[in-house]
Every structure is written in C-alpha cells, then in structure tokens.
Amino acid sequence: xxxxxxxxxxxxxxxxxxxxxxxxxxxxxxxxxxxxxxxxxxxxxxxxxxxxxxxxxxxxxxxxxxxxxxxxxxxxxxxxxxxxxxxxxxxxxxxxxxxxxxxxxxxxxxxxxxxxxxxxxxxxxxxxxxxxxxxxxxxxxxxxxxxxxxxxxxxxxxxxxxxxxxxxxxxxxxxxxxxxxxxxxxxxxxxxxxxxxxxxxxxxxxxxxxxxxxxxxxxxxxxxxxxxxxxxxxxxxxxxxxxxxxxxxxxxxxxxxxxxxxxxxxxxxxxxxxxxxxxxxxxxxxxxxxxxxxxxxxxxxxxxxx
Amino acid sequence: xxxxxxxxxxxxxxxxxxxxxxxxxxxxxxxxxxxxxxxxxxxxxxxxxxxxxxxxxxxxxxxxxxxxxxxxxxxxxxxxxxxxxxxxxxxxxxxxxxxxxxxxxxxxxxxxxxxxxxxxxxxxxxxxxxxxxxxxxxxxxxxxxxxxxxxxxxxxxxxxxxxxxxxxxxxxxxxxxxxxxxxxxxxxxxxxxxxxxxxxxxxxxxxxxxxxxxxxxxxxxxxxxxxxxxxxxxxxxxxxxxxxxxxxxxxxxxxxxxxxxxxxxxxxxxxxxxxxxxxxxxxxxxxxxxxxxxxxxxxxxxxxxxxxxxxxxxxxxxxxxxxxxxxxxxxxxxxxxxxxxxxxxxxxxxxxxxxxxxxxxxxxxxxxxxxxxxxxxxxxxxxxxxxxxxxxxxxx
Numbered sequence: 114x115x116x117x118x119x120x121x122x123x124x125x126x127x128x129x130x131x132x133x134x135x136x137x138x139x140x141x142x143x144x145x146x147x148x149x150x151x152x153x154x155x156x157x158x159x160x161x162x163x164x165x166x167x168x169x170x171x172x173x174x175x176x177x178x179x180x181x182x183x184x185x186x187x188x189x190x191x192x193x194x195x196x197x198x199x200x201x202x203x204x205x206x207x208x209x210x211x212x213x214x215x216x217x218x219x220x221x222x223x224x225x226x227x228x229x230x231x232x233x234x235x236x237x238x239x240x241x242x243x244x245x246x247x248x249x250x251x252x253x254x255x256x257x258x259x260x261x262x263x264x265x266x267x268x269x270x271x272x273x274x275x276x277x278x279x280x281x282x283x284x285x286x287x288x289x290x291x292x293x294x295x296x297x298x299x300x301x302x303x304x305x306x307x308x309x310x311x312x313x314x315x316x317x318x319x320x321x322x323x324x325x326x327x328x329x330x331x332x333x334x335x336x337x338x339x340x341x342x343x344x345x346x347x348x349x350x351x352x353x354x355x356x357x358x359x360x361x362x363x364x365x366x367x368x369x370x371x372x373x374x375x376x377x378x379x380x381x382x383x384x385x386x387x388x389x390x391x392x393x394x395x396x397x398x399x400x401x402x403x404x405x406x407x408x409x410x411x412x413x414x415x416x417x418x419x
Numbered sequence: 420x421x422x423x424x425x426x427x428x429x430x431x432x433x434x435x436x437x438x439x440x441x442x443x444x445x446x447x448x449x450x451x452x453x454x455x456x457x458x459x460x461x462x463x464x465x466x467x468x469x470x471x472x473x474x475x476x477x478x479x480x481x482x483x484x485x486x487x488x489x490x491x492x493x494x495x496x497x498x499x500x501x502x503x504x505x506x507x508x509x510x511x512x513x514x515x516x517x518x519x520x521x522x523x524x525x526x527x528x529x530x531x532x533x534x535x536x537x538x539x540x541x542x543x544x545x546x547x548x549x550x551x552x553x554x555x556x557x558x559x560x561x562x563x564x565x566x567x568x569x570x571x572x573x574x575x576x577x578x579x580x581x582x583x584x585x586x587x588x589x590x591x592x593x594x595x596x597x598x599x600x601x602x603x604x605x606x607x608x609x610x611x612x613x614x615x616x617x618x619x620x621x622x623x624x625x626x627x628x629x630x631x632x633x634x635x636x637x638x639x640x641x642x643x644x645x646x647x648x649x650x651x652x653x654x655x656x657x658x659x660x661x662x663x664x665x666x667x668x669x670x671x672x673x674x675x676x677x678x679x680x681x682x683x684x685x686x687x688x689x690x691x692x693x694x695x696x697x698x699x700x701x702x703x704x705x706x707x708x709x710x711x712x713x714x715x716x717x718x719x720x721x722x723x724x725x726x727x728x729x730x731x732x733x734x735x736x737x738x739x740x741x742x743x744x745x746x747x748x749x750x751x752x753x754x755x756x757x758x759x760x761x762x763x764x765x766x767x768x769x770x771x772x773x774x775x776x777x778x779x780x781x782x783x784x785x786x787x788x789x790x791x792x793x794x795x796x797x798x799x800x801x802x803x804x805x806x807x808x809x810x811x812x813x814x815x
Contacts, residue, residue, distance in 0.1 A: 164803055170666070172702045180815050181669060181700065182626040184660040189567055189618055204777075208814055211534060214618060216563035221531055243778065243807075342776065370702055 120412065142278055145187050146195040147202050147217075148175055149394040150257045151228055153403040155195060156265050157292040161272055162281045168209075171395025172369040176247070176342070180205040185212045193273050194218035201254035214288050226273045226340040228266045232256045235323045246340030258392070259324035260300050264293045274318070299404055303411045304329065310418045314360055316353055318345075318367035318376055325410070334362065337375055345375040346391040364417050369393045388417040476527075496529030497808035499588050509796035517543055519802075522555075522588065525809060532563045555586075555609060567618035574611045574637055578630050578657040580676045580714055581693040583607040584736075590744070591710070591738050591772070593784040593802045597764045598716050598732030599753035602643045604691070609637040610653055626661040636679065643687050643718060643757040647680030654678050671695040685721035687757065708740040720758035730755035738770070746772040765789040780804040 144165040146152045152167035159165065166187055169178045169285045175197070188194065196206060210219050217224040234252030241250045250372045256262045271289045311330035318337045326333050330383055331339045333358055339349040356362065363385040365376045369392065376387040391412045450584060501520040507513050520539040528534045538556035543549070558573040578584045587606055594600070599607050612634015619627040632655040636644045644653060657675040664670055673693040681687040692715055699708040717732035722728065732754030740746050748770035755763045770784040775781075782802045789795045 170701050177705050179704070181663065182628070182659070182671075182815055183663050183669075186618065186624070186626045204807075211560070211562070212569070212814065214562070214564060214567050214569050216531065219529075219531075219562055264686055370705070372703065372706060402720075 138173060140272065142192045143190055144193045144195065145191040147178075147197055147206060148257070150403055150406065151195045151197065151214075151266065151270075152294070153394045153401075153406075154263060155193075155270050157403070158267050158271050158285055158288045160284065160288050162284060163274070164321075167395075169393070171391065171393035171397075171400065173393075174368075174370040175201055175393070176320055178202070178205045180208045182212075184209050188213035188218060189215050191215060191218050191224065192277050193224040193226060193270075195226040195228055195273075197254055197257065198229040199251040199254035199256075200249050205272060223276050224273060228269050229256060230265075230269050231252070232262050232265050235327065235414075236320075246338070247342030251321065253323050255321040255392075256324050257330040260296055260303070260320060260403075261328060262324065263296055263403055267292050285373075295404065299407065303407055306411055306415055307331075310415065313418050314362045316357060316362055316365045316379070318365065318371050321367065321368065322390075329411070329414075331414070333366075334360070337365070337367075337379065350375055350379055351378055354382045357385060358409065364388055364414075366390050366414070369396045386417060388413055390414065424529045437479070437486055479725045492527075494525050495809040497524045497810035498522070499524075499804060499806040499810065501588060502803045503593070503800060505775070505798055505800040507796055507798045509794060519543065520587075522586070528562075529559065533559050533561050535559050555606075569616045571614040571616075571645075572612075574609060575614065575655075577610045577614070577632050577634075577655045577677070579675045579689065580716060581671075581695065581712070582714060587803050588780075588806075591748055592736065592750060592768060592770050593800045594768075594786075596714075596732075596734035596736075596750065597752040597766055597788075598714070598734060601732060601754045601756050601764060602716065602718060603641045608641055608644070610634045610655070611637050613654070626659075628657075628659040629658070630657040631655070632657075632742060640682060643681060643689065643720070644679045645682050646664050648684075649680075651680040653680070660724050667700050668696070668698045671697075681720055681758070683720070683722040683758065687721070688719045689716060690717040706740070706743050708738075710736075710738045712736055718755075718757045722758065728758045728760055730757060730759065744774050746770075746774065748772070752792065762792045764791075768807055769786055 119219055141162055141164045142159065144152075144155050144159065144163050146155055146165060146167045148169050149167040149171045152165045154355060155163060155165045168184050168187070169175050173408070191213075208368055213219075217226060220227075229251075232258065237252040238245075238248050238250060241248055265280070267269060271285050274285045278285075307329045312332055314332045314334045316335055316337065317333045320336055320341050322331075322333055322336070325331070335353055337345040337350065337353060339346050363383070365380055365385060365387050367373060367376050367389050369389055373387055373389070379385070380387050387404060390413055391397050391406055394403055394406050396398055396406075397409060400406050499522040500518070502517075503519045504516045505514070507515075517674050519542065523539040523541070523815045524536065525538075526534070526536040536556055536805060537554070538560050538574070540553045540555045542551055542553070544551060554574065556573075557573055558571050558575050560571045561569055564570060576586075577583045580599075582595060583603065585607075587595065595605065595607060601603075603751065610632065612632060614630060614632040616628055616630040619629050623628055633652055636653055642645065647653075654675045655675065658670065659673045662670045662672075671694070674691070675693075676688075676690045678686060678688050694714075694801070695712045697708070697710050713733070713735040715731065717731045718729070720728045720730075727810065732752075734750060734752045734754075736748060736750035738746055740750035748768075750766075750768040750770070752764065752766040752768070766786055766788045768784060770785075771783045773781045780803070782800075782804075783799045784802070785797070786800075787795070
C-alpha cells in the first residue's frame with residue numbers, strides 16, 4: 114500500500130470514529146448525580162425526559178469516592194450535575210469538575226445543582242478545627258436521610274430541569290407534585306410506625322444520622338468513632354459499653370461501608386445488637402428508590418428496637 | 420451495577436487485643452458498673468460526650484433555615500510538610516535528619532472560564548544546608564473551551580510518563596523511581612509553556628485523553644534536557660486510556676513521548692509507556708486496595724558528530740492496603756543514564772506506610788541500590804508527611 118493511500122485510509126477511519134461519536138448524543142437531558150439518592154429523585158421528577166447516572170453506589174462511603182477518569186467522560190456530556198454539597202464530596206468532585214471541560218455544570222453554571230439549597234441544616238459548627246475530626250464546616254451533610262428534605266432536593270432538581278428544558282415544565286411540575294404527595298403519605302406512615310419508639314436511645318458508628326434521628330424522634334447518644342472519621346479506639350468502645358450498660362441501650366446502628374468488628378464487639382459485651390441501615394439507595398438489593406430507602410430503614414429500626 | 424456485596428473483614432488478633440483492653444476497662448468500672456442502672460452512676464463519659472457535641476455542634480431548630488457560613492472569595496490554601504530521617508551504609512555522614520520540604524499551595528477559580536494554582540516549595544539543600552524557595556507550579560487552566568479541549572499555561576510538570584506528573588507527597592514511595600532521578604531530577608521535570616488536552620470521542624465510550632505540550636525546561640538543566648540556546652523547544656505528547664474492568668477494578672494504559680534540546684547542543688528523543696491496574700472493593704474502599712504500576716522509558720540522545728546513544732529505564736511496583744491505615748509496597752527499579760553507555764542502577768525497595776488520617780502519612784522505606792559504576796548501598800528512610808488547610812484534590 115502506498116503511503117498516501119495508507120494516510121487517506123487512516124484519516125477516513127478517524128473521521129468515521131469521531132462522526133459516530135458526535136452523532137451518538139442522546140435527546141434526553143443528561144443528568145449526573147454524585148449519589149444514587151439524588152439519582153432516584155431526579156428520575157422521579159425528570160421521568161422519561163431524562164437519563165440519569167449516579168457516580169457513587171449506595172453501599173459506598175460518599176466521603177471517599179475515587180475520581181476515576183471514566184466519570185470525567187460522563188460529566189463532560191452532562192446537561193445537569195447534582196451534588197449533595199456542604200463539602201461532603203470535596204475530596205473527589207472538584208478534581209472531576211475541573212477536568213470535565215463542561216462549563217454548564219461547574220458551580221455557577223446553569224446545570225449545576227447544589228441539592229442542599231434551602232435545606233435546614235443541622236450541626237453547623239461554631240468553630241472548626243481538624244482536632245475535632247472530619248467536621249463539615251457548613252453543617253452535617255447527610256441531610257437526604259430526612260425524607261422531608263427529599264422534597265427540597267426534588268424542588269432544586271425541578272428548577273434546574275425547567276431552566277434547561279422549558280418545554281417540559283408542565284411535565285416536570287406534575288412529576289414533582291406527585292413525588293411530594295407520595296412522600297407526604299409515606300412520611301405519615303413511617304412516623305406512625307416509629308412513634309411508639311420515640312425517645313429511644315441508640316448508638317451510631319458514625320455521625321451521619323442526625324436528620325433521620327430528628328425526623329423520627331430517636332436519640333443517638335454516642336458514636337463508636339471517637340471523632341467523626343477517626344476509627345474506633347479501645348477507650349472509646351469501653352466508654353460506649355459503659356454508657357450502654359448504664360442506660361440499657363441495646364442497639365448500635367452502622368452503615369454498609371464500615372466493617373462490623375467493633376460494633377459487634379460492643380454488642381457482645383452489652384447483649385445488644387448491630388443494625389446496618391441503608392445510607393443510600395442501592396445499599397441493599399431491594400432498596401431501589403428513595404422511598405424504599407426509608408421503607409427499609411424504618412422497618413429495620415422498628416424490628417431492632419421491639 | 421452490582422448491588423451490595425457483604426464483605427465482612429475479620430481481624431482476629433485485633434479483636435482479641437481489643438477484647439482484652441475492653442475487659443480491663445470495663446472491670447475498672449467496679450462500683451460504677453454495679454450502679455449502672457442507679458441514679459448515681461458514672462455520668463462523666465456521657466457528660467464529656469454531650470459537652471463535646473454541644474461545644475462543637477449547634478443543633479438547628481427544625482423550623483427555621485440556618486444561615487450558612489459566609490461566602491468567601493479567598494483561595495484554597497494548604498501547607499504540606501515533609502520531614503525525613505535516613506541511614507545509609509555508605510559515606511562519611513551516614514545519618515541524616517532534616518526537614519525536606521514545605522509545599523505551599525494556593526488555588527482557586529479565577530472566573531467562569533479558568534482556575535489558577537500556585538505551588539511554592541521551600542526545600543533544604545542537603546549539601547549546603549541552605550533553605551531554597553522555588554515556584555514549582557504556576558498555572559492558569561481553562562474550564563470552558565469547546566470541543567472537549569482544556570488548556571493550561573504557565574509552569575507545570577509535563578505529562579511525560581505517569582509518575583512525572585505527580586508531586587512527591589502523592590507518590591506511594593518516599594523517593595521517585597531511579598529512572599526519574601537519572602533522566603530528570605529527584606523531583607522530576609518541570610517546564611514552562613502551554614499544555615492542551617483533548618477528550619477524544621470514540622464509539623466505545625471509554626476515557627481517552629490526548630495531551631500535547633510545548634515550552635522550555637524550567638530554570639536549571641536536568642540530566643536529559645536543557646533550556647536550549649536557540650529556538651529549539653521541548654515538545655511532549657501523552658495518550659491516556661482508561662478502562663473500568665469491573666466496578667472494583669480499572670486499567671490505565673498510556674504512551675508518551677518528548678523531544679527537546681540536550682546538553683550536547685543537539686536533541687534528545689524519549690518515549691515511554693505506562694500500565695496501572697487498581698483494585699478497590701467499592702463497599703470497603705477505605706479498608707482494602709491494590710495498585711500495580713509499571714512504566715518503561717526509552718531515550719535516544721544525539722551527540723553532535725557521533726551516533727545517538729540509546730538507553731532505557733523502568734520500574735514496577737505493587738502496593739497493597741492491609742488495613743484501613745496500613746499499606747505495604749514493593750518496587751523494582753532498573754535505570755540507565757541518558758547519553759551514557761554501560762552505567763546502570765538496579766534497586767529493590769520495600770515500603771510500610773501508616774496513614775492515621777488523610778492529612779498525615781508516616782512511611783518507613785528500605786532500599787538496596789545496586790550500581791554498576793560504584794559501590795552498592797542500602798538505605799532506610801523514615802518520612803512524615805503532614806498537611807493543613809484545603810489542598811486541591813489530586814487527579815486519579
């Protein structure tokens with residue numbers, strides 16, 4: 114083969130590859146969320162006009178997600194990016210957004226959604242020092258674990274959808290109303306289930322349940338981690354055992370991404386039990402939606418505290 | 420996407436030790452334990468716990484929206500310290516104890532179109548004992564170029580090989596591989612110029628990035644390259660391919676090349692490949708991981724009036740995360756020297772790393788260096804890295 118023919122063939126093949134890729138674009142709005150909970154809510158509001166991808170899985174620690182280059186590719190094509198915000202994803206989202214080459218979805222862009230906007234925050238620190246562990250300066254970021262906040266998240270996503278797709282406004286608005294109504298009904302149901310247990314003291318592994326605790330009237334009195342993000346120490350576990358024995362606390366709640374050794378050790382010493390709750394959609398096989406998340410967690414906690 | 424996979428990690432020795440400690444602690448309660456359900460029981464622990472929570476955390480009234488932390492336009496500011504102590508079984512002064520480097524980083528979004536980063540290094544020259552200050556990185560990077568392009572201007576680490584673009588505190592081992600040291604400098608190569616990268620569209624929808632860089636080697640000459648006295652510039656290219664093999668495993672394969680002026684008033688041409696395999700179970704990614712990385716590099720140095728000198732170097736390492744805070748690594752290096760025939764280094768390195776939090780790393784490294792041109796030596800290095808402030812996240 115002559116050199117010029119080879120070159121021509123090479124360039125033609127390259128042009129086909131690029132052409133196929135560029136025409137492969139979807140007509141639906143492309144949404145990338147950091148967590149699957151945000152994806153579930155975006156699916157509810159966006160319906161069949163959106164295609165949603167969640168970066169983290171439901172059983173993954175959302176503080177520590179590897180910023181893989183494959184996520185850069187997803188973000189480069191996104192119309193909307195939804196983040197939990199409040200520095201929860203500060204270890205991995207900035208490097209992804211900086212490399213995404215997509216001005217629509219960087220902070221200030223019309224497709225950037227901070228889902229925490231308008232959420233009433235808990236545990237906003239009065240002072241910040243890393244001596245206190247992984248304290249989040251804007252407040253505790255695990256706010257999606259209060260279903261009331263699910264409605265605010267949905268509202269924030271709805272606003273971005275309308276900004277990016279005016280034609281779908283009525284459709285999105287109807288989906289939003291339906292989702293909020295469904296949540297209202299379910300919140301009443303969950304609250305009724307858990308009402309007899311209000312005020313019950315429990316222990317948690319990590320400080321990620323204050324919104325759930327407040328919504329359902331539970332009382333988390335201590336943590337296995339001596340400080341947020343610092344693994345349990347023997348002295349901390351001994352202290353928790355003393356507390357549990359003294360106050361007759363029988364349940365330790367933990368998350369799918371923590372090993373259960375220390376929690377089980379404490380439970381054995383006090384005759385208690387360890388309950389692994391779902392921190393996000395997808396944490397367990399049948400927790401497929403945001404509503405399922407609370408169906409699962411409320412049922413688990415009620416069963417454990419009976 | 421796979422759903423929850425229940426790995427339950429068992430550390431029997433850890434559990435046994437913890438049980439003993441707990442038993443002692445609980446027995447120590449004596450009377451307090453007897454009064455566990457009584458009104459006068461030990462309330463110190465709960466009181467301490469409550470006090471800490473009350474001091475640090477202010478719970479919000481449910482009915483009102485809390486005002487948020489005041490917005491600020493201050494850039495992210497961080498300082499990273501690198502302290503070392505070493506013993507080498509060669510030479511007159513065998514023990515070194517020194518503060519190796521302070522790295523000060525300032526980074527921020529400039530406007531909707533770009534971000535900037537400055538990195539100052541305060542380092543000590545071991546021979547003279549003097550403290551030197553160097554601006555290592557000063558870049559303006561675009562955020563809004565069309566066609567999946569991104570451009571960087573300023574001073575930066577060029578993307579020739581995978582390891583060169585890393586800063587030393589982010590590399591697993593205490594030192595860079597011998598090939599970096601022999602062909603560039605102990606901290607790698609820096610250049611001043613421009614870099615353009617492109618996310619290459621492809622029908623298989625995998626991450627492929629093409630990088631092209633042009634400029635001059637920064638300030639002092641390094642082993643392979645000099646600034647050049649005429650208009651001869653340094654050109655660097657890198658092709659990066661990333662594949663998700665499974666949810667837990669990934670493979671990155673890259674190729675890079677460069678051409679630039681050398682100390683013999685002629686050109687150096689270099690080529691390299693890199694392969695990186697990473698495994699991290701998604702569910703327990705803070706407890707277990709494995710990285711295997713291998714790079715090879717080829718150098719052709721032209722010397723005026725003579726045949727080009729071809730040499731090469733490479734390394735391969737494995738790092739395994741034993742536990743949440745403990746890592747174990749091993750590396751093999753082989754490296755010749757640019758423009759020099761018959762000289763080579765061979766080294767075997769073992770590393771034990773303890774990482775109490777993501778802001779502090781303690782590493783103990785043993786290395787045996789076999790040199791074809793001088794006496795072999797063994798070295799033990801202890802390094803402490805500690806960071807404060809908000810450090811910009813590193814690329815994967």
